[in-house]
Amino acid sequence: MSRLRIFADDAPDTALLDTSEGDTIASELGKIGVTFERWQASRPIAAGAPQDEVLSAYREDIDRISAERGFTAVDVVSIAPDNPKREQMRATFLDEHFHKEDEVRFFVAGSGLFTLHVDDRVYEIECVKDDLIAVPDGTTHWFDMGPEPEFVAIRFFQQPDGWIGHFTGTDIATKFPRYEKGAR
Numbered sequence: 001m002s003r004l005r006i007f008a009d010d011a012p013d014t015a016l017l018d019t020s021e022g023d024t025i026a027s028e029l030g031k032i033g034v035t036f037e038r039w040q041a042s043r044p045i046a047a048g049a050p051q052d053e054v055l056s057a058y059r060e061d062i063d064r065i066s067a068e069r070g071f072t073a074v075d076v077v078s079i080a081p082d083n084p085k086r087e088q089m090r091a092t093f094l095d096e097h098f099h100k101e102d103e104v105r106f107f108v109a110g111s112g113l114f115t116l117h118v119d120d121r122v123y124e125i126e127c128v129k130d131d132l133i134a135v136p137d138g139t140t141h142w143f144d145m146g147p148e149p150e151f152v153a154i155r156f157f158q159q160p161d162g163w164i165g166h167f168t169g170t171d172i173a174t175k176f177p178r179y180e181k182g183a184r
């Protein structure tokens with residue numbers, strides 16, 4: 001189940017809100033310009049499945065969303081817990097950064113943890129299969145796939161380099177919970 005926790009950015013031990021209720025997650029995130037929707041990822045895809053398999057399984061959805069929302073490129077992040085590069089892949093987005101376009105991700109398998117830092121609040125969102133999240137460009141955040149990553153996400157871009165992260169150099173991400181499935 002997807003879950004949102006909200007913290008003050010100087011108090012990582014005390015959640016001000018903790019909810020798995022979809023409408024509450026969407027409305028709380030809507031206040032900071034983030035779109036959160038629960039869709040139906042109806043094609044069975046295994047974590048670690050190759051990009052081509054994911055793209056062809058979801059081709060109709062991808063074409064529709066891209067036409068509706070003006071995306072020009074998509075790719076897939078697909079990783080299974082035994083991936084030999086899992087530590088390196090986990091490290092890629094583990095520190096606070098932002099992107100120069102909206103971050104739009106559709107989870108079609110598994111789960112991962114996005115944490116957004118907006119003003120003096122921290123929004124921790126566990127995204128699971130079926131979740132679509134769109135984070136506005138410039139929003140500082142980090143993403144943890146955990147020590148045994150297991151997810152498939154389709155990423156939508158306006159520009160081919162839209163995935164590039166610009167790192168802020170802060171250590172805030174080290175102060176908030178990392179993704180330990182089942183431990184929270």
Ligand SMILES: CSCCC(=O)/C(O)=C/O
Binds near residue numbers: 093163
């Ligand atoms: C959930 S897709 C992989 C992570 C990613 O693309 C990103 O930008 C994290 O901040």
Ligand SMILES: [Fe+2]
Binds near residue numbers: 093099103143165
């Ligand atoms: Fe990102």
Ligand code: NI
Binds near residue numbers: 141
């Ligand atoms: Ni990012």
